[in-house]
Amino acid sequence: MKSLSGYHGVVLDVDLSSGKINRKEIDPKDFRNFIGGRGLGIKLLWDALRKPGVDPLSPENPLLLMPGAFSGFPLPSASRTCVVTKSPITTPKKSKHKHASTITYSNMGGFFGPEIRFAGYDGIMVRGSADRPVYLFIDDDRVEIRKAQKFWGMGTDEFDRAFIDELGDRRIRSCYIGPAGENLVPYACIINTTARAAGRGGTGCVMGSKNLKAVAVRGSRQPDVAMHKRFLELLEESRKGFEGTPSTENWRRYGTGSALIWASDIGAQAVKNYREGTYIHADKIGGVAARRKIWQRDFACFVCPLACKKSGRAPLGPYAGIVHDGPEYETGTMLGANLLIDDMEGMMKAIWHGDDFGLDIISVGNVIGFLMEAYDKGLIDLDVLDGIDLKWGNVDAVIQMLHKIAHREGIGEKASKGVHYLAEEIGRESHKFAAHCKGHSLAAWNCHYRPTQALCYVTANRGACHLNGHSAEDQNSTALVDSTGVCLFAHRGYRENALADIMEAITTREWSSEEYSKAGERIYNLEKSFNFREGFRREDDVIADRFFEEPLTIGRRKGAVLDRGQFEEMMNAYYAERGWDSKTTQPSKDRLKALGLDFV
Amino acid sequence: MSEQEASFPKLTIRELFHPPLQDRRSFIKMMVIGGLTITVGGVVIPRLRFGVAHAESPQFSMILVDFNKCTGCRTCETVCGQYNHKAVVNGEQLLGLGNPYLSNIRVYSFNPDVDVPIVCVMCRDNPCIEACPVEEDEDGRRALYRDPKTLAIKNDPERCITCGACAEACRTQRVEAIVPNPKTNRPERMCTLCDGDPQCVKYCPYGALDHIVGGYIGGSHYGLPAEKIAKELIERWYGVKLGKGGARG
Numbered sequence: 001m002k003s004l005s006g007y008h009g010v011v012l013d014v015d016l017s018s019g020k021i022n023r024k025e026i027d028p029k030d031f032r033n034f035i036g037g038r039g040l041g042i043k044l045l046w047d048a049l050r051k052p053g054v055d056p057l058s059p060e061n062p063l064l065l066m067p068g069a070f071s072g073f074p075l076p077s078a079s080r081t082c083v084v085t086k087s088p089i090t091t092p093k094k095s096k097h098k099h100a101s102t103i104t105y106s107n108m109g110g111f112f113g114p115e116i117r118f119a120g121y122d123g124i125m126v127r128g129s130a131d132r133p134v135y136l137f138i139d140d141d142r143v144e145i146r147k148a149q150k151f152w153g154m155g156t157d158e159f160d161r162a163f164i165d166e167l168g169d170r171r172i173r174s175c176y177i178g179p180a181g182e183n184l185v186p187y188a189c190i191i192n193t194t195a196r197a198a199g200r201g202g203t204g205c206v207m208g209s210k211n212l213k214a215v216a217v218r219g220s221r222q223p224d225v226a227m228h229k230r231f232l233e234l235l236e237e238s239r240k241g242f243e244g245t246p247s248t249e250n251w252r253r254y255g256t257g258s259a260l261i262w263a264s265d266i267g268a269q270a271v272k273n274y275r276e277g278t279y280i281h282a283d284k285i286g287g288v289a290a291r292r293k294i295w296q297r298d299f300a301c302f303v304c305p306l307a308c309k310k311s312g313r314a315p316l317g318p319y320a321g322i323v324h325d326g327p328e329y330e331t332g333t334m335l336g337a338n339l340l341i342d343d344m345e346g347m348m349k350a351i352w353h354g355d356d357f358g359l360d361i362i363s364v365g366n367v368i369g370f371l372m373e374a375y376d377k378g379l380i381d382l383d384v385l386d387g388i389d390l391k392w393g394n395v396d397a398v399i400q401m402l403h404k405i406a407h408r409e410g411i412g413e414k415a416s417k418g419v420h421y422l423a424e425e426i427g428r429e430s431h432k433f434a435a436h437c438k439g440h441s442l443a444a445w446n447c448h449y450r451p452t453q454a455l456c457y458v459t460a461n462r463g464a465c466h467l468n469g470h471s472a473e474d475q476n477s478t479a480l481v482d483s484t485g486v487c488l489f490a491h492r493g494y495r496e497n498a499l500a501d502i503m504e505a506i507t508t509r510e511w512s513s514e515e516y517s518k519a520g521e522r523i524y525n526l527e528k529s530f531n532f533r534e535g536f537r538r539e540d541d542v543i544a545d546r547f548f549e550e551p552l553t554i555g556r557r558k559g560a561v562l563d564r565g566q567f568e569e570m571m572n573a574y575y576a577e578r579g580w581d582s583k584t585t586q587p588s589k590d591r592l593k594a595l596g597l598d599f600v
Numbered sequence: 601m602s603e604q605e606a607s608f609p610k611l612t613i614r615e616l617f618h619p620p621l622q623d624r625r626s627f628i629k630m631m632v633i634g635g636l637t638i639t640v641g642g643v644v645i646p647r648l649r650f651g652v653a654h655a656e657s658p659q660f661s662m663i664l665v666d667f668n669k670c671t672g673c674r675t676c677e678t679v680c681g682q683y684n685h686k687a688v689v690n691g692e693q694l695l696g697l698g699n700p701y702l703s704n705i706r707v708y709s710f711n712p713d714v715d716v717p718i719v720c721v722m723c724r725d726n727p728c729i730e731a732c733p734v735e736e737d738e739d740g741r742r743a744l745y746r747d748p749k750t751l752a753i754k755n756d757p758e759r760c761i762t763c764g765a766c767a768e769a770c771r772t773q774r775v776e777a778i779v780p781n782p783k784t785n786r787p788e789r790m791c792t793l794c795d796g797d798p799q800c801v802k803y804c805p806y807g808a809l810d811h812i813v814g815g816y817i818g819g820s821h822y823g824l825p826a827e828k829i830a831k832e833l834i835e836r837w838y839g840v841k842l843g844k845g846g847a848r849g
Contacts, residue, residue, distance in 0.1 A: 073697060073698070074675070074678030074679070074682070074697070074698035111674070111709075118699065118700070118701060157711070160711050161711050164711075170708045170709055170710070170826070171706070171708070193709065194711045194712070194713060219701065220699070220701040221699070221701075222697055222698075222699040222701075224697070225697065228687060228689040228694055228697075229689065229692075229694060231697075232694060232695055239803070239805075242805070243805075296837040296838065297668075297671075297713060297714075297837060298671050299671050299672055299713050299715070300671035300672060300673035300805075300806075301673070302673065302674055303673055303674060303675050303678055304673050305673070305675075305805035307671040307673065307806070309713075311712060311713035311837075311838075312838075313837075313838045313839060313840075321839070321840075323712045323838045323839075323840055
């Protein structure tokens, strides 16, 4: 099969049950239609799981590590790896399928994705399950499943260092899980290169279910491009687009940490388990303070001019000696503002533990916030919490909880199942403040005054997702960016239509912007169709009552609350625009056909 | 080729620090400025250009890394790969696609976060050339020699006996920039200085690399292995000892 320019045409297919390693050739049509990364991932997942209700933690569920179509080329910020699999955390209200859950995709930066392409693959598909802990070693054509017993139980930070010692080459890139993934916490994450995480949707849990501690990759190759000269022109132009812009400067200085302050100012931050949108102490945990007190250095992903990752240390106080990124927007809100923690060093320690255990900080911050509120309201007592005094702002109690959850001990076992489970356990209307969609925790953005933020959460194909997009158009565009492997933050540094032009230069296929946007819609609809087949319906596209019933009491948006009528109207308009049935959310046959999804 | 050029590789350390008279004043001046502003892993290394290359005689030059500015993005690797491994497309020679595996500069990443770009430091006492056992030809060249135009280290594949002595000298005495090719054992990753316009310096988005023309930091002082540099930086930035038992968490 002649592959398309710009691709190797091969996905590495590893079956951990049988030990079989296979070079799976990909139909060029799939590259054309689904591009790579998230898009190609969902197509491969769809092909692998031909029926609904497959247990996400069973050997059948493939774990897909997908670089994008731009990964492996020196294009600015094309560094992302999209992890695609069937989610172990999401669940529909009702379904005839026992293990019904959504797809999930989770995106991580660093160097891992490009290295997969350097090794000569357009992705890695891990199927089956090893009977004891293993890691996967890939060095171009040399692929080995190796024993990992001695690493089992190791935190991600220690493992990151120990693994390099084992492999003996600092140029090898790897991703791995921590104790949370090993212990099958449904919202465990995958981490690569010192705390860059594919955080959401329980990718680490699926990896743990396969007894797979890590994947290490080193490569010497690169795909070719169709229009070499044109590609070089676009490369040069793209590099220049980032130079000296205010946005570049802001990313470099504060990373996403700047949002800790402005999101709070505009009332959009998740504060006190989503009760408020403004945190009066946001300045104490924000990027400006971190730059002053903690951060030592800025770090970038592969060929990224933004360097939004920071690295620092806690210099003083009871948490002195902690070395870590410190606050980003999501981590700083979910383990900071959302828990009313204003102690930056303490919060940094909590974030370090979360990463070290391999927990999704967004989900775990949400769960702990929920428990804090339930405890504060007297719905649960100290006994339920195994004696952990989960008062608002108690950072040491939070650290204890992280340990409990990662090891699924006592209250940690219940908390590991997510807020939807806890709300059912606790009852007494606690579901009204359980901030999730389809069982997946909301992220660090509140939606009291922004109905489109609620739309973004409830319509996301992986359950609540803050990066999904606030309209159908944005969502299609996001799906595309995730498929090219370009960072969602950085893609705005490219000029309009640049990504489509680059696709064209790489593949020679003509990419009109219309064609390009259609691919985004196609990817989104295939994901949606997967979820629909599992049994997700309109009743699952809902969000906590809190946002409709409890107006903000402080900040610039004091009094803001969502209006149910308006929300339903907005949702109806959304389904109509999508060509989905507004009662069931089923994508129409016509629309699917127009998108080339006849096989659904 | 003038006699001076041909004889450059034979300079002793003593001769190095007593360069020919016409250059000496400017050389000393550069050394003073350099000494004042540059400390290895120091606080600030301004973007300086030392001197101007003379048309008639080649100027020594090197790439200097500011570890404080490096973010580990590896843009340098890709542009090095692009320039030094060009592609021929429809008979036209164009920049390559920038495979970092082909790069002569290499960034090594550590935990806690430190990134150390390693590139040939152009040691004037060139232990790599000294180690080459191949006899000098009529131009005074061994299988490893200095390019007469840029003074960068080059390998003559015709005469190289692939013994690996040059790479071994670099590994044991300097930075392990020059390495043997895993298949042929021929030395590779010698910095070419991109014909006088190093692409890594030009494209580094963070200004972490400088092309120092005429100045010289001293191979044995500046050219340390990545592990050693990282150890010092990690201690200084994070107050942590590298390796086992690091005071983490």
